[in-house]
Amino acid sequence: MRLGVLTGGGDCPGLNAVLRALVRRGVSELGYEFVGVQNGYEGLILPNLTMPLGLDEVRGIHQKGGTILGTSNKADPFAWPVKEDGKLVTRDVSDVVLQRARDLKLDGLVCIGGDGTLTMAHKMAERGLKVVGCPKTIDNDLSGTDQTFGFDTAVGVISEAIDRLHTTAEAHQRVMVVEIMGRNAGFLTLEGGLAGGADFILIPEQPYDVDHIVARLTEMWETKKFAIVAISEGAFPTGGRQAVVEEANTVPGRGVVRLGGSGKVLADLLAPRLEAELRVTVLGHLQRGGTPSPADRVLASLYGAMVLDLVRDEKWDHMVCLRDGKLGFSPLGESRKERHVDLGSDKVRLAKSMGISFGA
């Protein structure tokens, strides 16, 4: 059995641990052979983007962030950008992918990635490619699996950042706003905010009310003279998401470089109404990189080894998942709608009971 392996979408701590476990099991237990496909699907569209993937390549990489295979946010076999007559259009190049897989003598392809990557994998399966999948999403917003690797590591970065901001907030009696990954789901902000001891947890699932926040800050100031506000990238004030979006679009220069969105929007709304000083910190890419946490290494390793159960049993067009604390499988074609923080959950209720405000 000769398998291609690719990693697609944004990078995420634990990808290398998946690769290591996959290769270790494949080579030593099952006698499989692996071909590393570089930069996501790009490596099956453009030439010369494969690399060896054996025991030597994966030794010790479980400690390393990123992915030794490289990744791509953009390479899509069904919408591949090409220039025609000077214009950028997209083309279906899935035939190229099929041909490249044959040229590389692949008996199957392991796709490790988020919803985009897995959906493309399913569509390639429909076109006849033998694929299996391994889910990846750092913000844990993928239904079809309870937990994904990368999340715990990111929570660690967020929690440590809040710890750091805490000491400055207290020493200078400031409001520190920290902007956290999560466009549509607030899991990272909720978990990181709880771990770090944030006073406010503002998430996309619950539009925040500026009046409420100002009132709460004023009240808090009577006992302690600082506050930490944890806010998701995708959080927005009541009255609509519009304000955040407009802000994002009107940053001058309009180049590639935008720094922070929701944190700055909130701070600009609060600043005129508070005496206390405000500071915004945008964690951004710090949340994606670095050594995976132990829990993420374990989960990623289990996924990596488990995905070969699918190959061994020829359960193509499926992915591994974790449901109710148990490893299992689900069809790649099954709809994976976005998961959201349940505002009625015990976790949210208990967070509120401790005096944490959700902004409304």
Added chain:
Amino acid sequence: MRLGVLTGGGDCPGLNAVLRALVRRGVSELGYEFVGVQNGYEGLILPNLTMPLGLDEVRGIHQKGGTILGTSNKADPFAWPVKEDGKLVTRDVSDVVLQRARDLKLDGLVCIGGDGTLTMAHKMAERGLKVVGCPKTIDNDLSGTDQTFGFDTAVGVISEAIDRLHTTAEAHQRVMVVEIMGRNAGFLTLEGGLAGGADFILIPEQPYDVDHIVARLTEMWETKKFAIVAISEGAFPTGGRQAVVEEANTVPGRGVVRLGGSGKVLADLLAPRLEAELRVTVLGHLQRGGTPSPADRVLASLYGAMVLDLVRDEKWDHMVCLRDGKLGFSPLGESRKERHVDLGSDKVRLAKSMGISFGA
């Protein structure tokens, strides 16, 4: 409502986060008042061992290991050591505890601790004390709850230690043995060993075979010239636990001070049969202390806030727990037998499939 709070048994990262959440919710949402009982049940037996426990005392302590209340491994209201006629005997002083609780005008008592502490709590409940419980065990070996705080932090220490030993093992071509907490259950060794990339995971649930280990090391040496062996304190060779126990009893000096047990036993068994150098590291108390991990802070906080649901609803003689990923309650009197690593689980199967040896 005026509640006493005590922490009993070995210390464990997250205890302070429990206390903080408990007090924050109690004071701000429910209007309760708290009395800190020091050094476990000792604070309800001896005089002058209480302290204030309000918002000021718990501010920022979720980041701190240990317990601001102090703890005790030994104080048992039903077997309290007293000297009589120059001899040390134990007495039932549960009457003293009841009287002290009345003197302190306690409407209830929150007991945070392991199996010992919780069993005493149940027995005090049978004697008429209004108690609720919060489970604690760093090695996750308590049935009645799926997960306990402290475990994730300890795995972090173990995993980081293995990472450190790895570089030296490789540079010097050595076998590094690392002895990990867990007298009866191998959860910490399994999880830490998987995260750290150990080559051997030796746990109490599976007696190890020295011949097998020697053979495996010899085989491994052909491809890479070092190995990491993660071993639980309670792991022992086939032929019985006896050898480990005897070793422990024959350490010279016989004072209080014993360093390592199972790691040294293994190393002494292997040393004459290997050419490679061996080194033993005993993690010991490093696994208990320090800042709790984010996941442990969150779990401990949820437990701390949740335990007041029990008080509010007058569900005395119960404890909080986590089952199948959901927060809930169970009776304190329910038998809490020890949990063990399931050798037939997917986790163990997949670990083996990656080439990790369990020693037999």
Added chain:
Amino acid sequence: MRLGVLTGGGDCPGLNAVLRALVRRGVSELGYEFVGVQNGYEGLILPNLTMPLGLDEVRGIHQKGGTILGTSNKADPFAWPVKEDGKLVTRDVSDVVLQRARDLKLDGLVCIGGDGTLTMAHKMAERGLKVVGCPKTIDNDLSGTDQTFGFDTAVGVISEAIDRLHTTAEAHQRVMVVEIMGRNAGFLTLEGGLAGGADFILIPEQPYDVDHIVARLTEMWETKKFAIVAISEGAFPTGGRQAVVEEANTVPGRGVVRLGGSGKVLADLLAPRLEAELRVTVLGHLQRGGTPSPADRVLASLYGAMVLDLVRDEKWDHMVCLRDGKLGFSPLGESRKERHVDLGSDKVRLAKSMGISFGA
């Protein structure tokens, strides 16, 4: 001897370690008594801003960032802001400070702070107050002392951040720009960039040339397809500091909230000229807070204990310092001009020899 103690200026890891060492030595060896003055000089101008400062208050605080005394960037006895006729003016309130010191029965005052705080201390000394000083500057740009606490901790944050960005840069083939503290001096960027393995180190001492950077990136892309650019807040392109300043002034909203300056300026200059994607991360306040590094704890402790040599020997109007690796003293009134990175030093020469670009 009864001493007041204050911390002034921006917070900095190690301040609490200074306080702990000061109080431990003062109380246990010399029999002194201490009064904590809160929020810098504010605590000697406004009423009710003092706190006890004894062995209990300082226990274990060497591990904590921030300052238990609080600090202020603004409180200046010689330019204290007051509202008169609805207008904000500044007044000399040094008489108030003298009177408050008498009221508090202080025999002396220990001022821990940066150039601003120390200059005010000297001016108070000229007005008759008995003061001694302890220097503090996180970016190590204070002449009069070779090394200051806080710097090593900040380098740790920067280096870890670069490690994290590294994995994402490599996985996505991006240019990652990381903006680092240092308005006038590039020490943190140089040290953090060297430790983190940055490809570019852009500092205020050396205006950067965009053409050079583009050329260098193009050249680098032939062997590895990612780059890390470490840039000081105060770095600017050739042609003048003007561009950075203007950018800073034209951020829309013009509120209190500005995110990043030099990093965004650079990225906007580079973006139109590169095919590779760019991302900017602004470390900001993450560099100030959190647990001090071991080296900073030691240096801060030595300073804290040493400053009492000055008090004991009645060497008022002096501060402690470290020169040529030796602890010593220097007059507070001595001019402390800013220190800068020496572009002709061995450190810079060797950094360049390893292929690191300084932007020109």
Added chain:
Amino acid sequence: MRLGVLTGGGDCPGLNAVLRALVRRGVSELGYEFVGVQNGYEGLILPNLTMPLGLDEVRGIHQKGGTILGTSNKADPFAWPVKEDGKLVTRDVSDVVLQRARDLKLDGLVCIGGDGTLTMAHKMAERGLKVVGCPKTIDNDLSGTDQTFGFDTAVGVISEAIDRLHTTAEAHQRVMVVEIMGRNAGFLTLEGGLAGGADFILIPEQPYDVDHIVARLTEMWETKKFAIVAISEGAFPTGGRQAVVEEANTVPGRGVVRLGGSGKVLADLLAPRLEAELRVTVLGHLQRGGTPSPADRVLASLYGAMVLDLVRDEKWDHMVCLRDGKLGFSPLGESRKERHVDLGSDKVRLAKSMGISFGA
């Protein structure tokens, strides 16, 4: 110019950063070529122990502990162990080394190691080999240079360990003894103990008096009921080093595996005389491995680049060093006697003034 490179002696965080800087400068600035010699001098005595050492091999390794070249504590060209007539004898094989260097077409050899490795390098220089050296010693006890890489990283491990033990000590009211590297010099114990806030710092330079320690503990117990004792491997009680040595020799089993020495000796001496519980932790190999600290990465990188100044200028038989804060050179043949903690230094005086006991 074609240079061999070897690393000898115990491994030490920073070795890989030396290699990376050396190769980066050598290849990109000077056009040199490198041959990796494996396992110290062994790679110049036995066949097939060389590896490529170019830009690809050193990419990103500054973050990694250990040494990618491997090392050896034992390989000595002037005392190489061989079996003759069934007996193990040592032979001078320096001729073999010279011949291997010629076979490999080496124009010079870079030796990175401690006193042993550097002394051998000097003796090889006397036999005609062109060698330059880079000093390495984790415990900073090498005269001829003020500071060595690895030390700061080890202090970080020690300080973090003491932080962890602190919380348990406090929660359980125990005396925690932590045994730290340093057979002959107490630098690591002094620095780690100061950073971690130890109550006792026991080092080889100052024999400790058990009566004094007991008295001090009793006195301390009146205010706080726990203590941390930091003790060097080589520390011993007054009355002589003999006790420690005998203990070391009488450990049963007498196999390779000895756990702890000085810590256990102290604990056995204290245990019968204290009511409080004692626990011993031996840090051992945890102090050697893992990611180098930022300061160590910088120092190691500067050394690695700087050593090529020696090669370029044909200053053979010299090593790089740091003296009075300045990078420089010194002859390899110069006597490098051991450095010791100066008991009369300001650092020790100030530590004592804060209430830290040195055991006598």
